[in-house]
Amino acid sequence: MPLSAQGGEVTSEDRILSDDITGAKILIADDDPLCRQLVAGVLRQQKFTRLEFADGGRSALEQVRSFRPDLILLDMQMPDLNGLDVCGQLRADPDFADVPILLQTATVDRKKMGELFCGGASDFLSKPVNPSELIARVVAHIERWNSLRELRFYRERISRELEAARRMQFELLPEPAALQEAAHALGLRIASYNRPSSELGGDLWGVLPIDDGSFGIFLADFTGHGVNAALNTFRLHALIHEYKELHGDPGALVSMLNERLVRLLRIGQFATFLYVVVDHQKGEIRFASAGAPPAILVQGTAARARLCDTSSLPLGIERGVQYLTSKRRFPAGSLLLLFSDGLPEFPNAKGRRIGDKGLVTALNACPAGLTPKEVIDQLCAAAGITATSPLPDDTTIVCLDRRIAPRATPCDDGRAVRTPAAKQVPTNLSNGAQ
């Protein structure tokens, strides 16, 4: 018999509760068996079936840990441990910090009601038991709990998937130690910095072995960041390796990548791309750029840093663009710096950006003899980037130099390395990028 038949009150019987609600596990803790029976009877009438009981505060604590309820109904006054104490102990346990706890109390004292909420209760139930109030509050809190739990599961799943994607993307990048070792054998030193602005980034860089005397190095930056941009880095990575025969010809490779990406990318998506062939045998670099920030080149130990002009359209915007190959000398003692726009456009504490020219100035101010890693550290410091700075954009920096003598340079184990010209570009120079 619905309450609405008796004085116009609306009862929860008017509403059919879903299985998500009635399947909730509810613990009823009360030292009075008749009160437990009454509350259970009201809940069972609404099709709640997963009910467990505790006859005191201590048994409630034990039951909570074994039964792991979705909602707890606690009588305020129980002889061994009162409801508020049980509530406090449960809230101190991270496993039950959020579980809905409804305290049953006969009090109407405002101060005591306040204490109840301060003590961690999610809500109260008045005594004598009012069945409609009991159902309404139980349903509201289970709905909230279910939503919270679904949201948490969803967030955890997304986090796990993003982490897996981040690891996969990280694996596309050259492995630093192997790269360092391989570069060292060629009379080069190389260091890199790569930090996405969120879990996944739109920057990608890599090294491509070409022949005995040269190798390629590329740096791409897709529009935006996050999942879209990251997925595009995987596409680009696959495309780059599809055109192995073009790796020695920067203009041809960049032109081909543009043709492919124009067809793949959605409107509004594009990538800046810089590809440099480092010909350490000839002592030159050949490069082509698709709208990338200019590389910075220092041609010899006594030279000043300068920007390599790279103005052109980014990849994926227009069909038929022919990208040209430029050439610069890269004698012993030279240094090459590639970076994505996250570096020059990083807003420092005062909101100022260092810009391309600021980077040139900072590079010229670097003391002589710094390793590429130290150069990167100096430039990050000059731009205001610290290890803990949140980055508004994905940031990649690659620094390469020919400032070590190629011959008779001791390796870590003390042996001299062979002449770079005589040594194959090791496959691990592009470890992870093949």
Added chain:
Amino acid sequence: MIAAHDQPLLDQDQLDLLRAALDPGALRAMLAQLPAAAADALAAITAALAAGDLDGARKAAHVLKGSCSSLGAARLAEIARDIELDRATTAEMAACLPLLSETIEATADALSRVVERA
């Protein structure tokens, strides 16, 4: 005790709420158990008072108050509340017991009629 006498034996509104929310069989079973539970509470209060255990007597009265108020036994609930909260000494509490006993009997009688009708 005057306050207790002012209370109706049964709270019809509360009983109506229970009828609307419970399976009739379950309600009958609970109402049928109440007199025995009240008699147990009376025995517990009596024993506690005999032992000079005021706190024990209050706790037993508190339990009685809870079940009686929720199951619509209004006068019994008020007597239990009076023992729990308003009586300061064993003698004062003990003075309530005859009325408590008498009201349990009257409530049992009234509830048996409710149960028959349900």
